[in-house]
Amino acid sequence: MPIHVLEDTAEAAFDGCEATLHALFDRPESERCAEVDAILATAPEWLMQYHLSPQRRMVLSWADIPADATVLEVGAGCGAVTGLLCDRAGHVLANEKFATRGEVIARRYADRDNLTVLVGGLDTIMLTEPVDIVVCIGVWEYTGVFLAGDDEDRFVAPFERFLGLLRGLVRPGGRLLLAIENKLGVQYLAGAEEDHLHHGALAGVEGYPDYAGARTFWREEIRRQMDAAGFGDPTFHLPFPDYKMPELVLHEDALERLDVHAAELGGLIPWHRPRLPLINEALLTRALLDEGVMGSFANSFVVDVPA
Amino acid sequence: MTVLLAKSNLLRRAPWRLETLIVEDGDGLHVVKRGPSSADPAGRPPRLGTLAERHAVLAAAAGDAFALPRILHAGERELRIEHVAGQTSLARLERRLCERRFAAAQAEIDDVLTLLDQLPGVLADPMTTRASPRPSIPTAAPDVPASNAASCRGSTTSAWATS
Numbered sequence: 100m101p102i103h104v105l106e107d108t109a110e111a112a113f114d115g116c117e118a119t120l121h122a123l124f125d126r127p128e129s130e131r132c133a134e135v136d137a138i139l140a141t142a143p144e145w146l147m148q149y150h151l152s153p154q155r156r157m158v159l160s161w162a163d164i165p166a167d168a169t170v171l172e173v174g175a176g177c178g179a180v181t182g183l184l185c186d187r188a189g190h191v192l193a194n195e196k197f198a199t200r201g202e203v204i205a206r207r208y209a210d211r212d213n214l215t216v217l218v219g220g221l222d223t224i225m226l227t228e229p230v231d232i233v234v235c236i237g238v239w240e241y242t243g244v245f246l247a248g249d250d251e252d253r254f255v256a257p258f259e260r261f262l263g264l265l266r267g268l269v270r271p272g273g274r275l276l277l278a279i280e281n282k283l284g285v286q287y288l289a290g291a292e293e294d295h296l297h298h299g300a301l302a303g304v305e306g307y308p309d310y311a312g313a314r315t316f317w318r319e320e321i322r323r324q325m326d327a328a329g330f331g332d333p334t335f336h337l338p339f340p341d342y343k344m345p346e347l348v349l350h351e352d353a354l355e356r357l358d359v360h361a362a363e364l365g366g367l368i369p370w371h372r373p374r375l376p377l378i379n380e381a382l383l384t385r386a387l388l389d390e391g392v393m394g395s396f397a398n399s400f401v402v403d404v405p406a
Numbered sequence: 407m408t409v410l411l412a413k414s415n416l417l418r419r420a421p422w423r424l425e426t427l428i429v430e431d432g433d434g435l436h437v438v439k440r441g442p443s444s445a446d447p448a449g450r451p452p453r454l455g456t457l458a459e460r461h462a463v464l465a466a467a468a469g470d471a472f473a474l475p476r477i478l479h480a481g482e483r484e485l486r487i488e489h490v491a492g493q494t495s496l497a498r499l500e501r502r503l504c505e506r507r508f509a510a511a512q513a514e515i516d517d518v519l520t521l522l523d524q525l526p527g528v529l530a531d532p533m534t535t536r537a538s539p540r541p542s543i544p545t546a547a548p549d550v551p552a553s554n555a556a557s558c559r560g561s562t563t564s565a566w567a568t569s
Contacts, residue, residue, distance in 0.1 A: 154414075161409040161427060346414065348409075348413075350408060357410060360505075361508070381511045
């Protein structure tokens, strides 16, 4: 499988799991699956679950990805969702900023002949022609860290520029599938630690007063930014408990059209995140559902946007 | 075709379990059961076939007592099943399980809140004691006997739970 290095980022190992994953995916395919099952059976720390759990694929397993589509996955990480895309699409370009992670993807999917790994930042990607679908899972929120200019408004401008770059990579009539947390999601209203800051609660709810480059957005902010970047009208899908480890994904219309019961959502809480127990999250979920506004306060969104 | 609902809550422990979708197409709403998107390792049971067989047995046993939703199409990779508005017998069972989990989650939170209420020095009013510049989640509980702090840290809903 080809790996193209677009940018030298050899210094970076992002979360410390990469070396373990290198060793794991160097093992023969026949041993690898059993080893992954064995690791998951021991309830490993969150990061290993995040990289290895097949539950991660649920974030897009419902999505219509044509068999002849070319898909660009921006910020593929260690490839938790890349395998799903390879199963579905005609060709997958997995872009990852960090070389160590690009190497994990290459070893993990060494047997796939429809995958190309591109190592480098989003702004280094040069395509001969735009792709059918761009997939971007859990990346946009860090744009202020990795794509910030020196003399611009870092709170808004990098995020707009990121969407503009994505828009240039997808063909007219194609789609962007983007997963991001909701800054006003139930978990954050209830006191969970802001996932992108790793300190403090309520930061996003209060508008990031100590903003340092990582942030997320509310539903209407996402809609406005997509519009400003030249995308079409987004459809919101709601993953529960969140996009990282979803067990249930609802189309935004499902809350009204299907008989969704509070018990089905209120029991799905991302417990791995530290939290101040300010409120009963399950009961808050029920209240929001009863009021018909749950679609704006889900913990995460998967946004399906036409180009 | 629009996917209104996708569900698979056991992949984490059992990646060969089925995914359930509720989809809408030109014929209206349907339920689709399909195998996982990841490859099935050798030796794992053919769940889709098992489900179809179980459905046939249940339908025969039920007689006129209740109507199971019909299997509209049994393909190699998916079952297409009639969508029944409201609750079927199987959906009712599933909902009972969800309610149990919901109740368990509430009970756990209430237990922790009750515990914290008994430790007035631990959980102060966040509006009056907010640390500067941000309220932070403590990694240890000062001024709390070690045994109490340990019990707090052991709970997933505790303020001191760590990821």
